[in-house]
Every structure is written in structure tokens, then in C-alpha cells.
Amino acid sequence: MILFFLLVFLLPCSGKEIPDNMGKEFIFGFMEASNAKSGASSDIPLKLFITTPSQASVRVSITAPLAKNLYRGETITIIKDVIKQVILPKSLRLLGTERSNKAVQIVSSEEIVVFGINQAYKSTDGFLGIPVDVLGMQYFVPSFFSNGPDFYKSAIVITGTHDGTELSIRIKSTNGGRVHFDRKNYGNGNWLNTTIDRFETIQLLCRGDLTGTFVQSSQRVSVFGGCTVTNIGSGTSKDHIEEQIPPLNVWGKRFSILSVPGTNPNLIRVLASEDNTVVSVNNQVNQTLQHGEFYETHSNDFSFITASKPVLTVQYIPSATSRHGVGDPAMTLVPPIEQSNVLYTFLTPMSSQNRDFENTFMFMLQGSDYRGLTLDRNRLHDNYFRSVVQRNNVTSGYMRIPSGSHTIEYSSGLVPFVGILYGGANYESYAFPVGQRFTPINQDCTPSQMTVGDGLDNDCDGRADEEVCFDFVDNDGDGKYNEDCITELSTTRQTTKSTTITPKPTTTTAKPATTPYNLTTTSQKPTTTTPKTTKTVTKPSTTSIPNPKTTTTTTKPTTLGSQSTTIKDLNQKTTPTDKIDFDQIRPQWLTLTEFGVIGGVAVVLLGALGMCCKRCWGLIKNRDDDDDEEDEELRRRRRNKARLALGAPSIRPMYQ
Secondary structure: OHHHHHHHHHOOOOOOOOOEOOEEEEEEOEOOOEOOOOOOEOOOOEEEEEEOOOOOOEEEEEEOOOOOOOOOOEEEEEOOOOOEEEEEOHHHEOOOOEEEOOOEEEEEEEEEEEEEEEEEOOEEEEEEOOOHHHOEEEEEEOOOOOOOOOOOOEEEEEEEOOOOEEEEEEOOOOOOOOEEEOOEEEOOOOEEEEEEOEOOEEEEEEOOOOOOEEEEEEEEEEEEEEEEEEOOOOOOOOEEEEEEOOOHHHOEEEEEEEOOOOOOOEEEEEEEOOOOEEEEEOOEEEEEEOOOOEEEEEEOOEEEEEEEEEEEEEEEEOOOOOOOOEOOOEEEEOOOHHHOEOEEEEEOOEOOOOOEOEEEEEEEEEOOOHHHEEEOOEEEOHHHOEEEEEEOOEEEEEEEEOOOEEEEEEOOOOOOEEEEEEEEEEOEEEEEEOOOEOOOOOOOOOOOOOOOOOOOOOOOOOOOOOEEOOOOOOOOOOOOOOOOEEOOOOOOOOOEEOOOOOOOOOOOOOOOOOOOOOOOOOOOOOOOOOOOOOOOOOOOOOOOOOOOOOOOOOOOOOOOOOEOOOOOOOOOOOOOOOOOOHHHHOOHHHHHHHHHHHHHHHHHHHHHHHHHHHHHHHHHHHHHHHHHHHHHHHHHHHHHOOOOOOOOOOOOOOOO
């Protein structure tokens, strides 16, 4: 019984789905991607990359439920660690500001991971798919905009997951840009109210930056932000950029930023979800933001960003220049450290010219023992890790990886880390996070009963599974043990990969200019003239958002500083600054072995005791049986004995 209890407690609850990028249903639309020269919509098919962590084979159905005339759908079977590519027709790509039925639905028998690739001629970007079960009802959307031809447009895509979903969208735009939707114009500060059904998509385009636009819905919706095509920085090369945006309840407060090698400086934007959010870069307070405002800075190497309230951090890779001829504009979300995961499987895409990218995997993890990271379950030589920086007890670095399908995890299976994949080719690039958790850490929390590795914030400290079960170490420093813990066995083979990577030199460009940033308000709420019934969505209590009928005033950030630090190359001998206790990195199998030995000894002792008791019982029983037989024999003899009268002669024969 004791051993059974231990085994039940040690095993994670495999039937419960952890809130992360793995799921059984995905619904989203594909944003418009324009030709960088002509502005024409792309004629390149859309792509999906799908894989699974499941040990069993998984059936996956891909359909366009309301656009079967464009795509009949298909069903595939996938297995663990194998990624399949699915080609979708280009006609499913959205075009212009429109309401359409082009949503794609992906349904599977077990949890899967989905990546989307959206390409135009010499233009590529991708996104990490977010499952329906972790979508939300409140979003602030990041985007981008640069002055250029008329087809340079900031874009937002919204997809419904339930019929009759009410939408209330507060437009935020720069440069006087306006959104034209359903025969009506919406400017900065205006509210657009409409409804959306399941599998419907709405695309909003604007000749201005839509970053900070607020989306609120009565049911869960999928939201994307980006640009049809744009250049970033001083370079003139152009690319399509997009990302699927996580809801407000999963945003974080701590971020580690590593500039993409050879593309400096990278543009960093920090978007606030609440008023009076204090943003600090490299331990220096830089800006106080109100909801929907963003702080912009540049990074030439490594930056550590913290915020007093939940924020979304976005990294923009600049256009290629004469000094940086490989790559192009790209946009990626930076997952918060508190939402990092322990394993990622992904596939590197091909360029629009069907050529390999030069692929870079950037990692960020808590602590200093980055050497436990493995590629395709093979340990890596020290030379594989490049430009490693350790600061604020966080380690960041990158590695070059070959094209193809890969799995990156920590050897013990217990150390979570953030991963971002970037690829650069001749005037073309992509960037996206390879995965993360989507634990709702930014909402009212009640301490809950823990199930090992459930992916939830059981102790309401803004982190999930931050303890290592049974290592008897207070991993999160709160004076408690195993109150919110994880135990995952690793199947990593202890082999060494001897590939040596030579780091590319980085360059530095001029100090960034101040971001054109303005937040204005309007006292008039425009009415909408959509074919659907217009309804007003009330403001949820989880986030401080102004009522559509209320006039509000916010201030413009006045100081936008530039941050840069020094990168340390691992080719130089360095001394680790953080001391790691053995108990913190002890392999989990050792802990399980200890409990297994204890359980085994207990079973042996119980068995021996049982055998001894059985033997003793047998001896006692045999003794009782012998006594019973003796008594019965005595009684029998007495019955057979002749009874003579007192004084009678003996019946014994008398022989003369």
C-alpha cells in the first residue's frame, strides 16, 4: 500500500492538459502577405507544421469549415518527434479589410503542436499556434508600421470560436491612420463594435501603427498582429511580419532579450496591460506606462526587462543593410521567463525560393547551468553554445542548428527555458517562439490542491511548477517545499555531439530615434453599420480598461532610452558566477530510484514477516490438532474398556 501511494504521487496527471502551446483544437486565419515590390497579395501557398508529444499515433483533421469550396480538408496521422508539413491553398489568405469565412480549424485525437508559415515573394514569417483552450477574451495587439508605399499596412486579424461573439475594439493608430470597416471609418481612440461567428475572420488594415489596439470579446477569440509588408530600421529591404497574440491573463513580468546575431540593433517594444506599469531595463527604471502604451528601446546584445505589472514584449529584427546583408525584417514575441517550458519540438522552414535558411536558436533559462540543454537528445559540446551571457541569475545564448526537424530539451527534464527560432537568408527571414506555457497567472487566484506537473499556479505566486518534487530544496525561495512542483523523467542519451560553431561578429549601429508615440482620446463613440446586430460588451473586472463612453486622458512617454551590454564569448575562459547546489541539479531518476529502493525493501520485509507469521500460525495450529487427537484417543479407550462391578473377579484367563 505504501509503495502504491508513492508511485501514484510521483506520476504526473497524464490525463490533464497543461495550459501551453500543445492542444487538441486550433482555430485561426492567415493574415494578408504582400509582395514587397508590387504590393500584390502573395501567390505562394500557406503552410502548417504539425507534430505531437504523444507516444501513440495521432489523427489530425485540417479543414476550412466555412470555405469548403476553397479547401476540402484532409486527415493525416503523425507520430512523436516527426513533423508533417501541410500545404493550404493561397486562397485562404485574407485580402484587405474584410469579413470572411476563411478560418482554418485543426482538430486532433491527442495533443499536438502547430506552427504556421505565411510567405510572399522573398518574404517569410511564421507564428506559434495557440490552442483554443488557452485563448482569451482580452487582448492588446502589437503591430508595426513604416512610411512607404500605400500597400505598407499595419494589420490585425480576429477569428471567432463561438457563434454570436460580441466584439468591442478600441482602435489605436498613429500618423492619422484610419481603419475602414463595413463602410465606416475608425480613427485613433474610436470604438468599433460588431459580432463574429465561429470560423469567421475579420481583418483590419491601417496606414498607421495599430500597436496598443484593444480587443475585447464575449467569447474566446484568436487574435493576430503584424504588417502586410514593412521595412524596419535604416535598411530598405521589406518583409511580411506577424504573430498570434496571447491573451492578457498569461502575460508576464520578467524577460530576457538576446539580439539576433549579426542583425544589431534589434528593436524592443514593451506593451502595458494596466495603468502605472513601471518598466525597467537592466535594473534601471526607464518608463511608467498606462494601459495600451508601449516603451521602445534598442538592444545590441543582451537586455533584461522587468515590469511591475503584466506586459507583452516584442522583438523586431531590422531590415538588411550593406553591413547586414543576410536576413530581413522579422517579428517575434518574447515569452516571459515565468511561462517557459521544458521541451520544444519544431521544424525549420524553407525560404520562399525553396532554399535553406541559416537557422539560429536563442535560449534563456533561470540559473547558470545551460550545458544541460540537448539537441535531438544529444549532449552538446561547449563550442556549440555561442555568446553566452549570465545576468540577474538568468543565462542567455544561442546555437546554430541545421535545417530540419529538431527537439531541444534540458537533460534532466526539469529545467524550463525560453526558446526563439530565427532564420536568415538572402533578404528574407523569419522569427517565432518555439513554445511556451499559457498559465493564467494574471487573474484572481485561489490556492489549489496540487497535482504534480499540472502546469497551474497552485500557490498563487505568479509561477507554475516552479519547484522540483522531492529534492528537498526551496527552489523558489518562499520558505516552502514541493508546494507547486514538477517531476518529469528524461530519456536523453548521454552522448556527445562534437560539432563546433564559430560565432559571427556583431556590429553596432547608431542610437535609436525616439518612437513616434501618441495616445489620444475621443468623447464620441462611433456607431457601427455591420450586417450583424451591434452589441456593447461590458468591461471585465480583470483588467482596467476605460468604458467606451468615458473620455480618458493618458500621457505620452517622454524618454525612450537605448540599452546595450557586453556579450561574453565562451571561447574565452570564464568562471561561473552562480554556484549550483547538487540537490538543485540532481537527476530526477536518482530520486525515483531512492523511493524505488525504499519501496522494494518494504515489500521484502513485509513478505518475510508474512512468511514468518504463516509458519508460526501453522505450528500453533498443528499443536492444537495434536492435543485434540490425544484427547479423542483417550476418550475412545475409555469407551472400549470393560466396566466390572466392584469386587468382581478378573476376567483375565487363569492358567494352571
